[in-house]
C-alpha cells in the first residue's frame with residue numbers, strides 16, 4: 001500500500017523538509033492562538049502585520065505543489081502533508097489503535113475556541129479526522145470518503161485541557177463503513193459522533 005502511495009507522489013518531502021514544514025506551521029498556529037486571547041493594541045498589531053507580510057512574501061517565493069497529487073491526505077509520502085501537520089486539525093495523540101478502535105487524547109488550543117469553550121465546527125472537524133482515520137484504517141482497508149457526519153454536543157468542551165477520545169467501527173456493509181466516536185472531559189461526555197464513510201466503486 002505504502003509503495004503504491006509513494007509511487008503516486010512526484011516528490012515526497014525529505015525528513016528534514018518535513019520537520020522544517022512542521023516547525024513553520026507550529027510557529028504560525030502559535031500566532032493564531034496568541035491572537036485569539038490578547039487584548040488588541042493597534043500599534044503592536046500593525047507592526048505584527050508588517051512582519052507577517054514579510055513571512056508571507058518569503059512563502060510566496062516557493063513553488064506550489066502540483067494540483068494532480070492524489071496520495072491520501074494522511075499518507076506519509078504525501079507532499080501536501082496531513083491535516084494535523086498543516087494546522088487544520090488539533091494534534092491528536094493516539095494511545096491505542098489499529099484494531100478497528102482508536103483511543104487518544106486531544107487538546108484544543110485557543111484558536112479553535114469561541115469564548116471559553118471549543119467551537120462546535122472545530123469539534124466536527126476533529127471528529128471527521130479521527131473517525132476518518134478508523135474508516136480508512138487497516139481493519140477496513142483502503143480509501144473511503146465521509147458521506148455524512150452527525151455530532152451531538154452534550155456539554156461544553158473546555159479549551160487548553162486534555163480531552164479523551166474513543167472511536168470505533170459500528171458496522172461494515174459492503175462499501176459502507178459506519179463509525180462512531182465520543183469525546184470526554186474526565187468522566188463528562190462532551191460530544192458524540194456517528195458517520196458513514198463510503199469506499200469508491202471498484203468498477
Ligand SMILES: CCCCC/C=C\C/C=C\C/C=C\C/C=C\CCCC(=O)SCCNC(=O)CCNC(=O)[C@H](O)C(C)(C)COP(=O)(O)OP(=O)(O)OC[C@H]1O[C@@H](n2cnc3c(N)ncnc32)[C@H](O)[C@@H]1OP(=O)(O)O
Pocket residue numbers: 072073074075128129130131132133134136142143144145146147148175176196198199200201
Ligand atoms: C479529501 C479526501 C480525503 C480522503 C482520505 C482518504 C484516505 C486517507 C488515508 C488515510 C486516512 C486517514 C485518515 C482520514 C481522515 C479523514 C478522512 C476525511 C475524509 C473526508 O473528509 S472526504 C471529504 C468530504 N466528503 C466528500 O467530499 C464526499 C462527497 N461525496 C461523495 O463523494 C459521494 O457522495 C460518496 C463517495 C460519499 C458516495 O457516492 P457513491 O456514488 O460512491 O455512493 P452511492 O450513491 O452508490 O451510495 C453507496 C451507498 O452509500 C449510501 N449513502 C451514500 N451517501 C449517503 C449519505 N449521505 N447518507 C446515507 N447513506 C448514504 C447509499 O445509500 C448506498 O447505500 P446502499 O448501497 O445500501 O444502497
